Amino acid sequence: MSSTGRLYGLGIGPGDPELLTLKAYRILKQVPVIAYPTLENGKALARSIVADYIRTDQIEIPMPLPFSVERSSQPYYDQAAIKIAQHLTAGQDVAVLCEGDPMLYGTFMYLFNRLADQFQTEVVPGISSTFASAAMLGAPITYRNDVLSIMPATLDAETLRDRLSQVDSAIIIKLGRHFAKVKSILAELNLLDRARYIERATQANQQILDIKTVDPQAVPYWALILIPSQTQPQ
């Protein structure tokens, strides 16, 4: 084991390059190999977040991943794991760049499940866009005995309605083309007045909009709705 490389799942935060932790920054600077997911159009959000920190002599492994639910993602993850394993076996440390936190709805978890039993693995937590959004909105999320529910907008309407019908506070992520569905459920449950909308939290093009004025056709994947606690004790 000692001559093989170490695998890092590196949480790099929601977008602002200053929201890397000191630890993620140190590891990013010292590893010889970095890997990161890329969209089909070649864009790589994770890489763009840390672009200023990457050295020219670092080996880069772009990992094309399917963001369409219609296709099985298994072969994509298998292939990425094989490439990463080659470097680890050759004794090189590899850092997988993870937007937000590696363990929450992340690409890294699929690599973790394939590689962590064969190679020394360290997960470095990152700032999640869920909580970063609360900071940007100036909206405390939960007080005292509140329960927080984090859920993806991709859930079917019935499940969303059921889960949202009893929340103290909630964060609904991955809005994209599911915005209209979510908005109508929030209206139904009298939650629309409490709902706060933010796109691309902490990124250079962050937008905070009144949820009632949002164009459903223009909502990106990286948008979320925060329903803060009503408790607000003194």
Added chain:
Amino acid sequence: MSSTGRLYGLGIGPGDPELLTLKAYRILKQVPVIAYPTLENGKALARSIVADYIRTDQIEIPMPLPFSVERSSQPYYDQAAIKIAQHLTAGQDVAVLCEGDPMLYGTFMYLFNRLADQFQTEVVPGISSTFASAAMLGAPITYRNDVLSIMPATLDAETLRDRLSQVDSAIIIKLGRHFAKVKSILAELNLLDRARYIERATQANQQILDIKTVDPQAVPYWALILIPSQTQPQ
């Protein structure tokens, strides 16, 4: 406004000093005044996390806060806000140190509610112990359409049972003397085999224990139980 100081809610993470963000580190280094909660015994976890980064010429405002639910905390927060406001009015920036993330069950939110409408305020998100625990446990939390519920163990048994009876994944925080109650509910709901226990995640004295061997009398406030997703797709 321009001559008054700026208030920072500074997320400093769960314990490892390297889990500060680059941004929190920069602000901590540059502000003339820092404030942090202290327990009745004088201990200050937040200060101890960043002890190595504090300059000797920085003014420190310890904020004694009641951690007993029996007492009203309002006068404590009022008093802390008055002290902080004095420095802000005098044109000095003040950083309030927040364990974990400032907007999640945090002391800072009470100061935010008292001061943010009078002074320029910036909240810097921090690594929450909730997600950091998943990294330390090597346990992916949520996949795809999973809903994550974060809840305090201080809830009454009936509410806890109700909320836990339908979770995809859950994080139960603030265990302390509520451990036995939570464990028995998890057993009842057949969740005990999935439950992972961790104390003081990322702190120097972090402990990961088999939940079945934990001594209920020895569980600290900073302990939590993580119930990871069962989904685990390929």
